[in-house]
Amino acid sequence: MWxxxxxxxxxxxxxxxSVWRAGFFIRVVGxxxxxxxxxxxxxxxxxxxxxxQMTDSVMLRFRANSTAAAVTAVHVYDGERRIVNHDGxxxxxxxxxxxxxxxxxxxxxxxxxxxSIGVRFSGSTDAQNTLEFAAAGCDFKLLETVRLHVKVLxxxxxxxxDQMIAGMRESYEPAGFRVVRASDENxxxxxxxVVDVGTCTRGQxxxxxxxxFGNRNNVGTNDVVAYFxxxxxxxxxxxxxxxxxxxxxxxxxxASRWTLGHEIGHVLGLNHVNDNNRLMTGNGxxxxxxxxxxxxxxxxxxxxxxxxxxxx
Amino acid sequence: MPISLDELRRLLSSDExxxxxxxxxxxxxxxxxxxxxxxxxxxxxxxxxVYAASLLADAQHVVDEAAASDEPLLRIxxxxxxxxxxxxxxxxxxxxxxxxxxxAVEKLVIRSLGPSLTPKLEQSLGRLAxxxxxxxxxxxxxxxxxxx
Numbered sequence: 001m002w003x004x005x006x007x008x009x010x011x012x013x014x015x016x017x018s019v020w021r022a023g024f025f026i027r028v029v030g031x032x033x034x035x036x037x038x039x040x041x042x043x044x045x046x047x048x049x050x051x052x053q054m055t056d057s058v059m060l061r062f063r064a065n066s067t068a069a070a071v072t073a074v075h076v077y078d079g080e081r082r083i084v085n086h087d088g089x090x091x092x093x094x095x096x097x098x099x100x101x102x103x104x105x106x107x108x109x110x111x112x113x114x115x116s117i118g119v120r121f122s123g124s125t126d127a128q129n130t131l132e133f134a135a136a137g138c139d140f141k142l143l144e145t146v147r148l149h150v151k152v153l154x155x156x157x158x159x160x161x162d163q164m165i166a167g168m169r170e171s172y173e174p175a176g177f178r179v180v181r182a183s184d185e186n187x188x189x190x191x192x193x194v195v196d197v198g199t200c201t202r203g204q205x206x207x208x209x210x211x212x213f214g215n216r217n218n219v220g221t222n223d224v225v226a227y228f229x230x231x232x233x234x235x236x237x238x239x240x241x242x243x244x245x246x247x248x249x250x251x252x253x254x255a256s257r258w259t260l261g262h263e264i265g266h267v268l269g270l271n272h273v274n275d276n277n278r279l280m281t282g283n284g285x286x287x288x289x290x291x292x293x294x295x296x297x298x299x300x301x302x303x304x305x306x307x308x309x310x311x312x
Numbered sequence: 313m314p315i316s317l318d319e320l321r322r323l324l325s326s327d328e329x330x331x332x333x334x335x336x337x338x339x340x341x342x343x344x345x346x347x348x349x350x351x352x353x354x355x356x357x358x359x360x361x362v363y364a365a366s367l368l369a370d371a372q373h374v375v376d377e378a379a380a381s382d383e384p385l386l387r388i389x390x391x392x393x394x395x396x397x398x399x400x401x402x403x404x405x406x407x408x409x410x411x412x413x414x415x416a417v418e419k420l421v422i423r424s425l426g427p428s429l430t431p432k433l434e435q436s437l438g439r440l441a442x443x444x445x446x447x448x449x450x451x452x453x454x455x456x457x458x459x460x
Contacts, residue, residue: 191448194388194416233392235359237327254356284325
């Protein structure tokens with residue numbers, strides 16, 4: 001869904017030397033050494049054919065007269081909720097192209113998309129501080145969904161849970177699966193903080209795993225749970241063996257950025273491969289050679305066939 | 313063919329190493345490699361090296377060394393490894409770990425102990441049976457003292 005550039009609203013009109021709306025774009029000239037925000041309201045069909053849409057990415061077509069006029073931030077809102085912020089940008093394209101900004105997690109769209117563009121005008125002349133917006137838009141998609149619940153006994157130390165989920169999404173989303181972080185809970189279970197995983201074999205669980213995986217507050221039948229523990233016994237990055245009807249995995253505090261996605265991959269039915277460019281490498285996700293690691297077609301089919309990936 | 317340091321590092325880097333297969337493939341040269349890997353900056357890798365060392369008869373000093381580490385994950389790995397050690401060595405390392413004040417370590421240590429306890433271990437178990445804040449540890453300690 002796109003909206004034309006000349007629908008754009010200026011947050012601080014006093015910061016502009018001029019605004020010109022034309023058939024083909026809106027031209028803004030900023031005052032020297034100012035910043036401003038420009039807002040696009042994107043017409044949003046939140047439900048199409050009884051399916052709630054998911055926000056995939058937003059797009060912007062604009063050009064700058066010089067590097068002194070630069071887009072420095074792109075924030076995306078669904079109603080009043082900011083769903084992503086891309087900060088630290090420095091974009092001054094000389095021609096209208098297509099700049100795409102990902103929305104990680106591909107959240108359901110509820111209330112309507114707004115795109116806010118932060119701009120810095122650092123030039124000394126009007127010509128230098130000229131920026132033209134042609135259009136802004138949002139791609140909506142329907143993706144299969146993995147609903148992930150996070151239960152923390154000990155937070156990981158090498159990478160944050162946010163980083164691990166971001167890593168999981170980097171592998172899953174291009175394969176057509178979104179990862180919804182359905183809930184977070186801290187569990188005070190010190191005796192299970194180092195959990196006995198035995199041989200960590202699919203279909204076989206220890207008494208401690210059965211006890212730990214019994215903690216499924218707010219978890220639906222086809223939802224998966226990641227239990228973040230200090231360590232496993234014996235030491236593993238993680239283990240996806242789980243009791244029947246309680247799908248999930250444990251992730252140790254020293255795990256890699258990709259371990260979470262790897263273990264949930266096992267939960268969805270995937271096996272190890274001997275390829276360090278793939279998420280399911282059996283050689284250690286610390287040794288991923290070309291991140292993000294890939295999921296191949298046969299693995300995607302297996303995941304689609306899992307009851308734990310929910311059709312849109 | 314002797315296993316190299318890099319090969320051992322690669323095998324232990326797996327998210328879920330197959331310890332039995334690794335140690336079956338490792339010869340006497342692996343003990344020194346494991347000693348090196350147990351000091352790696354990647355604590356996850358180091359903890360796996362500690363556990364693997366417990367499965368090699370001539371590398372068990374690595375487990376002993378890890379028991380004295382300042383790094384909690386290495387102490388946990390050492391405690392996980394106790395069950396693979398002969399009883400004398402196990403009791404010696406267990407004496408270093410059981411008073412660590414870490415419920416997770418205490419649990420692993422107590423479960424690893426056999427019927428033959430040293431006086432120091434008996435004393436520590438008695439203290440834990442009476443005073444531990446963890447019901448699990450109190451129960452495990454009492455059971456171990458009863459079963460010996």
